[in-house]
Amino acid sequence: MKLILSYCASVILVLSLLVNAALALDPASIAGETQANTLCPVSNKAVNPAITVVYEGRTWAFAEEACKTQWEKARAESLYQQLGGKAAIDAAVEAFYVKVLADERVKHFFDDVSMEKQRRKQKEFLSAALGGPLPWTGKDMRKAHAGMEIKEEHFNAIAENLVATLKDLKISDEMIGKVIAVVATTKDDVLNRPKKAE
Ligand code: HEM
Known part of the structure; x- marks a missing residue:
């Protein structure tokens, strides 16, 4: 019995050494x-x-x-890369929600919302919308904002907070204009109103 156990232990040891060696040789695993x-x-x-x-x-x-x-x-x-890629978008979304949650005009919309999830989702959405490499896999913007009674002034307040955030991050006015143009494409859906004819 002792012999069998020590044989099994040796086999496990050899196998784990082989797996470790294989991982070490894999360049992708080295780079994480x-x-x-x-x-x-x-x-x-x-x-x-x-x-x-x-x-x-x-x-x-x-x-x-x-x-x-x-x-x-x-x-x-892509605007995504020109803005500085994942690190820049993530930092912008973090700072953006600090402003949104301090804004009396809109903060109540987020009273019962998990902000951790919201920040993660917004990072994903904006990254995809600005030309990042990963697709948006969440809800479409109409469904995501359905029944919230969001009005134009709320949308404008959110956009204003985004502009202020990007200004704080020293993004050029030209680039901010381009970002807002992308965000504006969601307006009809977020306000749950019929799409305007082209
Ligand atoms: C300006 C353009 C906007 C964009 C790009 C945007 C984007 C998003 C995204 C990506 C989500 C997550 C959707 C999901 O769960 O899959 C979301 C949820 C939400 N948005 Fe917006 N949003 C915008 C405007 C607004 C405005 C104007 C308000 C209110 C003032 C608002 C309030 C909310 C709330 C409260 C949720 C959370 C819904 C929940 O989890 O119950 N959003 N939004």
């Missing part, structure tokens, strides 16, 4: 990156694992070189 995607974010076809790029610590794989080029161009041209 997540596992690469299996479907190309551009063509939706199966990826070629040899065609990759590391962006904000995450490995992205593509079906073809052309997809990778297109994806990298989209990132470079």
Whole structure:
């Protein structure tokens, strides 16, 4: 029995050494990156694992070189990257909700809302809307704000807080204008009013 137990212990030890060695040899695990995607974010076809790029610590794989080029161009041209990427958007959303929760015009809307979740969701939404690499997977803006009786003055107060936040972060007026233009595309949905004809 003792012999069997010590045999099992040795097998477990050897296996764990092998797993550790394999992890150490994997460059993605060294960099702390997540596992690469299996479907190309551009063509939706199966990826070629040899065609990759590391962006904000995450490995992205593509079906073809052309997809990778297109994806990298989209990132470079995005407001998301021009603003400073994930770190900048996250910091902006944190500071934005400090202002929102101090704003008498709108703070009551968030009385029963988990602000931890709200900050996380807003980071995800704004990142996607500004051209970040990850898609928005939450509710559409009409459903998310349904039944809240949000009026134009509330929307404007929220937008005003966002502008003030971006100004505090020394973002240029030109860039702020572009961000607000993106946020404005949600207005009809947030106010739950019919979409204006183009
Ligand atoms: C200015 C554009 C706005 C954007 C981009 C936006 C974005 C979002 C997002 C991403 C969520 C989370 C949705 C989800 O759970 O999947 C959310 C929820 C919410 N929004 Fe907005 N929002 C906007 C305007 C407003 C305004 C004007 C108000 C009120 C003054 C407001 C109040 C809320 C509240 C209270 C929730 C939480 C709903 C809940 O979890 O019960 N939002 N919003």
